[in-house]
Amino acid sequence: MTLRQFKVWRGDAAGGELNDYKVEVNEGEVVLDVIHRLQATQEPDLACRWNCKAGKCGSCSMEINGMPRLGCMTRMSTFEEDETITITPLRTFPVIRDLVTDVSFNYTKAQEMPAFAPPADLAPGEYRMQQIDVERSQEFRKCIECFLCQNTCHVVRDHDENKPAFSGPRLFIRAAELDMHPLDARHDRKEIAQQSQGLGYCNITKCCTEVCPEHIKITDNAIIPMKERVVDRRYDPLVVFGRKILRRDQLAATVPAGPTVHAGPVTVADGQAPVDFGRETRPPQPAEVNAAGHVNLNEMLSDRAAAASPFGDDITFPINPNTLNYYHPER
Amino acid sequence: MTTTATRPAGAKPRAAIEAKTLRTDRWWLAPVLTVIGLTAWVAYATFRVFMQKLYWVDAYHYLTPFYSPCVSKGCYPAAAEFGRFIPDNPLIPFAALSLPFLLLFRLTCYYYRKAYYRSFWLSPPACAVPDGHATYSGETRFPLIFQNAHRYAFYAAGLISLINTWDAVLAMHSPGGGFGFGLGNVILWINVIMLWAYTASCHSCRHIIGGRLKHFSKHPVRYKLWTWVSKLNARHMGLAWITLATLALTDFYIMGLAANWWPDLRFIG
Numbered sequence: 001m002t003l004r005q006f007k008v009w010r011g012d013a014a015g016g017e018l019n020d021y022k023v024e025v026n027e028g029e030v031v032l033d034v035i036h037r038l039q040a041t042q043e044p045d046l047a048c049r050w051n052c053k054a055g056k057c058g059s060c061s062m063e064i065n066g067m068p069r070l071g072c073m074t075r076m077s078t079f080e081e082d083e084t085i086t087i088t089p090l091r092t093f094p095v096i097r098d099l100v101t102d103v104s105f106n107y108t109k110a111q112e113m114p115a116f117a118p119p120a121d122l123a124p125g126e127y128r129m130q131q132i133d134v135e136r137s138q139e140f141r142k143c144i145e146c147f148l149c150q151n152t153c154h155v156v157r158d159h160d161e162n163k164p165a166f167s168g169p170r171l172f173i174r175a176a177e178l179d180m181h182p183l184d185a186r187h188d189r190k191e192i193a194q195q196s197q198g199l200g201y202c203n204i205t206k207c208c209t210e211v212c213p214e215h216i217k218i219t220d221n222a223i224i225p226m227k228e229r230v231v232d233r234r235y236d237p238l239v240v241f242g243r244k245i246l247r248r249d250q251l252a253a254t255v256p257a258g259p260t261v262h263a264g265p266v267t268v269a270d271g272q273a274p275v276d277f278g279r280e281t282r283p284p285q286p287a288e289v290n291a292a293g294h295v296n297l298n299e300m301l302s303d304r305a306a307a308a309s310p311f312g313d314d315i316t317f318p319i320n321p322n323t324l325n326y327y328h329p330e331r
Numbered sequence: 332m333t334t335t336a337t338r339p340a341g342a343k344p345r346a347a348i349e350a351k352t353l354r355t356d357r358w359w360l361a362p363v364l365t366v367i368g369l370t371a372w373v374a375y376a377t378f379r380v381f382m383q384k385l386y387w388v389d390a391y392h393y394l395t396p397f398y399s400p401c402v403s404k405g406c407y408p409a410a411a412e413f414g415r416f417i418p419d420n421p422l423i424p425f426a427a428l429s430l431p432f433l434l435l436f437r438l439t440c441y442y443y444r445k446a447y448y449r450s451f452w453l454s455p456p457a458c459a460v461p462d463g464h465a466t467y468s469g470e471t472r473f474p475l476i477f478q479n480a481h482r483y484a485f486y487a488a489g490l491i492s493l494i495n496t497w498d499a500v501l502a503m504h505s506p507g508g509g510f511g512f513g514l515g516n517v518i519l520w521i522n523v524i525m526l527w528a529y530t531a532s533c534h535s536c537r538h539i540i541g542g543r544l545k546h547f548s549k550h551p552v553r554y555k556l557w558t559w560v561s562k563l564n565a566r567h568m569g570l571a572w573i574t575l576a577t578l579a580l581t582d583f584y585i586m587g588l589a590a591n592w593w594p595d596l597r598f599i600g
Contacts, residue, residue, distance in 0.1 A: 063459065065356070067459055091348065092345070094344060094345055101346070133545075154467070200469055201469035201470070202470070204448075210458050230479075
């Protein structure tokens, strides 16, 4: 056991500062253990997100000595004994309190992304794919959504004004995953990546790959292949010429650009209207907050036990299926 | 979907951390080394390209890659394998047909882009270190949108690698005519093999070979090729630096031979 020097940023949207602490460190511990000891012994109200302590939930993203890291995956043994370790919240996102930031930017960008479009001629249960066809997409499914890549990407980290136009590496791997998906029916993913996700902002300096705790080759396997796919469509005169000559433009245009729904008879039950697939789903209601804009962390002050529902506290289960954009093709 | 802990109410501020970066490691080392390495190489290459002499060893038919293909009217006739049709001018390199494409190939290369954006343009100098510029538009508009031309430079580089291979074949020549082999040939062949490896490991090559496919299972041969190129592609950065070194060393060795600084070590002929 040794006492080590730490600097931890404490504060909220109104401002904050780096505070000095001396905390006990034992063999085999990680930075998140130290944060927990700091909470237990000196700062009971230090805010920090964490869940699995195993590098699989992506909650404890923070900046340790200036590098975006997962607290639970950063071993204390990687630092010198006399080194002061500085722990700050993610810089790219608005701070809520202490080490907790508001990462809703990423969820907004995810919502803007068109979902998987199932092939029109296959019903659920009929999908068949070869392993080698899905391998590339599977790499991107390892993403734990810690948003370290989104945080370290200088396009939004250093230029907040780019946030509306730029979706970030996490969503580029999603775009690549769907564009490489053997059964995805959309043909416009390259255009979406270039025009609404801001793929062109990326200058492939590879920091997203450097910080990824899942070691996803974000740049080499997703961003550069997507850039090359965009080149296929937009910047390759040979391809453009070929498409004009062979009239592939017209062929591609016959495929519906919007989301494909499964073919099959829509039965209208008891005079009710069929499911309206274009209907906007209701956004989840955000959590209840107090006058200071914070969630009532204390159970004594909150009007319900346990945490707020991620689906919104106004939703009760089971949900009425008539409000969903889904119908079962065999019912 | 996750609940946000506070209601969205306009732009909220980030954590007010004064230090521009809190990194304590030597993050500046890699950009500094890149600047030194690339500057030194460009200075040497520029000097050699405009030197317009000491590029051909007549006894062994060694031609430096910086002068291949030698198509200027100023070239030695024996060195001009593909004819001489470009005006002889001190400002026009003897290999003016290939050098612009090779420069474009390396300028638009996905690895070199990372290297010079980080080290020369400081955008960003290292991860989580602030960008050196007030605004940023990436590769979305002129002139950087032309980085998308990498594929054409790749096609050209493939052709030029063929020419370099032909040079290496012709260089297996003894002073009396017939087959010969010396240290110069070993150096030339290593250079050519490395150039092929660098060219084949290109990200555009990986895309064209198979990366653009959606169904690998329907294209087993291209899938196999893609896996090979992918293995090379993982070493693209290393190959980029190795080829800079082999190009400069090959050129320097041939310059030394042409200037009679040292003799060629001959194994055959």
